[in-house]
Amino acid sequence: MAEPAKKVEEKKVIDEGLEKGTDRLTPDRIEKVIKQVLEGESGARLKAYVDTCIHCGLCSEACHYYLSHDNDPRWSPVGKVKQTLWEMLKKKGRVSADFIRTTAEIASTECNLCKRCAMYCPFGIDIAYLMLIVRRICHRLGVTPLYIQDTAHSHSVTMNQMWVKGDEWPDTLQWQEEEAQAEIPTLRIPLEKEGADIMYSVIGPGPKFQAQLIYQAAVIMNIAGLDWTMPATPGWDNSDMAMFTGDNEIMGRIKRTHFETAARLKVKRIVMGECGHAFRSIQDVGNRWLGWRMPPIPIAHAIEFYYELLKEGKIRVAKKYAETVTFQDPCNVVRGAGLHEKARDVVNQICENFIEMHPNREHNYCCCAGGGVINCGPPYKLKRMKSNRIKAEQLFAVKSRGAKTLIAPCHNCHSGLEDINHHYELGMDIKFLGDILYEVMEKPES
Amino acid sequence: MNSLYNFVSGPLAWMAFIIFFGGCLFRIISILALVHKKEKFIYTYMSWKYSFRSIMHWIIPFATVNWRKHPVLTLVTFAFHICLIITPIFLLSHIILWDESWNVSWWSLPDSLVQVMTLIVIGSCVFFLIRRLIAPEVQYVTSASDYIILAIVAAPFITGFMAYYQWFGYQFFTILHIFSGEVMLVAIPFTRLSHMLFSPFTRAYMGSEFGGVRHARDW
Amino acid sequence: MHYSSEWDWEVGEKSVADINQWKTKFNWIEEPHASPNGEQVAAIVNLSEGEFNVCVNGQLWQNVFDKIWYLRFAPDGRLTALVSEMGEWTVAVDGVAWENKFGYVWDTRFSQDGRNIVVAVQQDMQYCLARNGKPWENTYQNLTCMAISPDGKRTAASVQTSPLTEGDIFTFQQGIYTAAVDGAAWDKNFVNVWNMAFSPDGQSVAAEVRLNLYDYTIAVNGEPWGHTFDCVWEPIFHPDNGGVFAPVRAGGKWTLAKDGDPVWDRKFVQLWHQMFSPDGKKMAAVVAPKYGKWTMAVEGRPWSIAFDEMISEAIFSPDSTRLAAVGKSNGKYSVAVDGTLWKNSFDMVWKPVFSPDSRHVAAKVENEGRYTIAVDDRIWKESYEAVWDPVFSPEGDRLLLRTLDNGNYVRRIIPLNKLTR
Helix, strand or coil: CCCCCCCCCCCCCCCHHHHHHHHCCCHHHHHHHHHHHHHHHCCHHHHHHHHHCCCCCCCHHHCHHHHHCCCCHHHCHHHHHHHHHHHHHHCCCCCCHHHHHHHHHHHHHCCCCCCCHHHCCCCCCCHHHHHHHHHHHHHHHCCCCHHHHHHHHHHHHHCCCCCCCCCHHHHHHHHHHHHHHCCCCCCCCCECCCCCCEEEEECCHHHHHCHHHHHHHHHHHHHHCCCEEECCCCCCECCCCHHHHCCHHHHHHHHHHHHHHHHHCCCCEEEECCCHHHHHHHHHHHHHHHCCCCCCCCEECHHHHHHHHHHCCCCCECCCEEEEEEECCCCCCCCCCCCHHHHHHHHHHHEEEECCCCCCHHHCCCCCCCCCCHHHCHHHHHHHHHCCHHHHHHHHHHHHCCCCEEECCCHHHHHHHHHHHHHCCCCCEEECHHHHHHHHECCCCC | CHHHHHHHHCHHHHHHHHHHHHHHHHHHHHHHHHHHHHCCHHHHHCCHHHHHHHHHHHHCCCCCHHHHHCHHHHHHHHHHHHHHHHHHHHEHHHHHHHHHHHCCCCCCECHHHHHHHHHHHHHHHHHHHHHHHHCHHHHCCCCHHHHHHHHHHHHHHHHHHHHHHCCCCHHHHHHHHHHHHHHHHHHHHHCHHHHHHHHHHHHHHHHHHHHHHCCCCCC | CCCHHHCCCCCEEEEEEEHHHHHHHCCEECCCEECCCCCCEEEEEEEECCEEEEEECCEECCCCECEEEEEEECCCCCEEEEEEECCEEEEEECCEECCCCECEEEEEEECCCCCCEEEEEEECCEEEEEECCEECCCCECCEEEEEECCCCCCEEEEEECCCCCCCCHHHHHHCCEEEEECCEECCCCECEEEEEEECCCCCCEEEEEECCCCCEEEEECCEECCCCECEECCCEECCCCCCEEEEEEECCEEEEEECCEECCCCCECEEEEEEECCCCCCEEEEEEEECCEEEEEECCEECCCCECCEEEEEEECCCCCCEEEEEEECCEEEEEECCEECCCCECEECCCEECCCCCCEEEEEEECCEEEEEECCEECCCCECEECCCEECCCCCEEEEEEEECCEEEEEEEEHHHHHC
């Protein structure tokens, strides 16, 4: 593994969202908001977690930030709680504006909310939850990194992540449909088909930067002969950065729109692309804020969906992918949904050679992009790279055992690992499961 | 000295036990009341099966990845907790005292074993102290309260050991032993020693979320 | 219901078209749509690459288009679609395209009588609405949440009033959104404006607004309520007295507010889709009285039954005395009427329909991929590949059933007593 080509001095990040937000703070507002969130909104979990933690440090080794920074304790999960939440509790909210700025940066860019540490704490203390409380406080104080805040604004206006306007969405789908018809002349992306079995939903960047993923999904759906649809209205985007900025009200609004769109289309279930955080938002977080114990309409993540298609023979493999592959277990669908064995089943069905990276499954290291961290934008990219040296080492080890292709079935993992791949010059080829499935599946002669 | 002894072993002991049991009950009831008031949704996810699945993994040494990652700490922490709970309950002289006071008695451990167990507790406390002092990830999150809590736990065992061997100041150490035991009892519900009360709940909740909703292991 | 008195209600079946025959003529046929009176069935058909048309009862529209989508019948029976020619988009009504063409059009809406047709329009990256082909005079940089008055004469949407570069969170937070009614923007700007409602006479508009990142309220004709809340959902107007009602959230719970003040004494985990009975005397809403339990509340009093997964498609009877809704538990849908659950459950249930005398409830249902209707918890003996929502005759003694099976589209008039017996 190569060291980064150029050593760059770590500078204090300039983030206007944080700087200007901090300038607007007053001690009274800080105290009021902290009390409102800690005493008003939070409850037994916060209290039990804070009172139960015996400061043993056993969560440290769960964290890729800690491991990547030479076991510097300031990066450990509990270390981050100490720097943020404990201080607010100890000072009963009377903390400085500068403290809030630092806190916002720690909570938003130094924790991916991957919950690996929850598996290492003997008491099962959920530090990701504590970090979300801290982000909630920062949101209520108006101190959130600019890029992700802009995304939350986009969600609030357009109900999607990328400021995609009302016309741009159906227009993109029709364009992809036309493109794909060059391959399969009768292919359709059925818009607004009431009563279809499946609503396929994607994340905001889909139509903006990754239209080929919609193309691939359309080909898979058509060849599998499924009764599916996509909405032509807002509600098509399953992603949710408001969940990660602590803007729970907007989170609820976009999840409501998503579910009510599926309900309006009278579908039996929602199938989503290879996105982890969106799955978390729909399956576990956004639905709860709205009062749905579980999603009102079942969700299938792409891994599960591909697994079914292969198992039921709806998609057949013409020729397996030849390169040796390894597999990144994304936190939100593995630790968050237990899809690791199904994912392996899919990988083995579509690839000749699969080797595990270590650790794997629930214990895999985080990509350091999820939890909204990559969405905080370029100012934090270097930190993100330095904070996941352990992932580079893990990938280098599996590469030296022969893996050439890295399958990452999550958009955040995919983008984050692509950055690591470049930064540490690993030279791996990163793909979605769908990329490979699309490549190897039997298609009609065109 | 005698009147002091009578005080600590009489009214103060009563108070300590009342505060301990009352305090524990109070803390558990109030946290459940808080769940009821603000986070009722938690109940809907709780599962006996997954709660116990999680708890069982974590109360068996080396049954979790993190226990296996820290073999020495795992051995020490399990030995410590077992001895910490068993020793005072099955020590013959405690049983005699309870028998005298409340007319209840039960089977006891041989004194020699109790001595070993006491030393294990004391040794473990030393281990924890050193770990707090030298392990950076622990030291970083350590505050004065952590040392105080450690001292509160170690004190009854150290003083008990001293009193048992009657090296010097037997009565003094006996009084100190009883007193420190009472301090510990009182401290359990009201300090982070309350992890004794809450950890089964936090573990059960995380186990239920991981098992029932996330379909994943949490160990 | 509006035009149903003019329809043919003679008992019997009429085979209208054989869609399988169409399949031989075209590359592909898209989803069929049945007209409200059941006399027509139509689908978008592909003639060849980049050539689309609409086939109605086997007859093609006169004009071929480069692309056609969103085929929908208006309530008055006219057939509309969004069509593209030479890279421009517009609406075609019964095959005739509006004279005005645009960069893009989408989201067709109809007035209750179907006479007014409204779409969202993009032209040169500027946005507005167009009614019956005529766009607003003003255009905006973005437009969401369109709404039309019941008679369709007035139109509104949330619009962006000044430019915003991506990443400029500070301009956004100053508020650059407002509502535009018939193209004219309100004076006040807000951080967000969502889901507006017209008063029954079309003269007033109420909308959800966010004043800053945290304070939500309802604005009526541009004026926000005096109180703010942690969140709000879509407002509605009282049918007669002009009062505005919306769900509001405070302290983590939802209740119903009128003109800014709470009117229900109970609070709920969730509360939305509030609706007035036709006589305006009763208010019903979807509520979650407990976490993960869903039901209807009438005047703030929840039904005694609740569903675990969701409740939707609520409807009052014409006489305002009864309320029906579709609920879902354990993955199965069913119908609840006045708090009593049907015994039958289904893979899917469509919005229930009351008979004109309010005594009967019918709904389109699906089980194992076959569709039929159920009336008062009795399932019609036959099932089909597709059916459309049932329609009661004006006297309420017959039902119009529009069915499709083996390509054969049939219009059926069935005596009600055959269905309920």
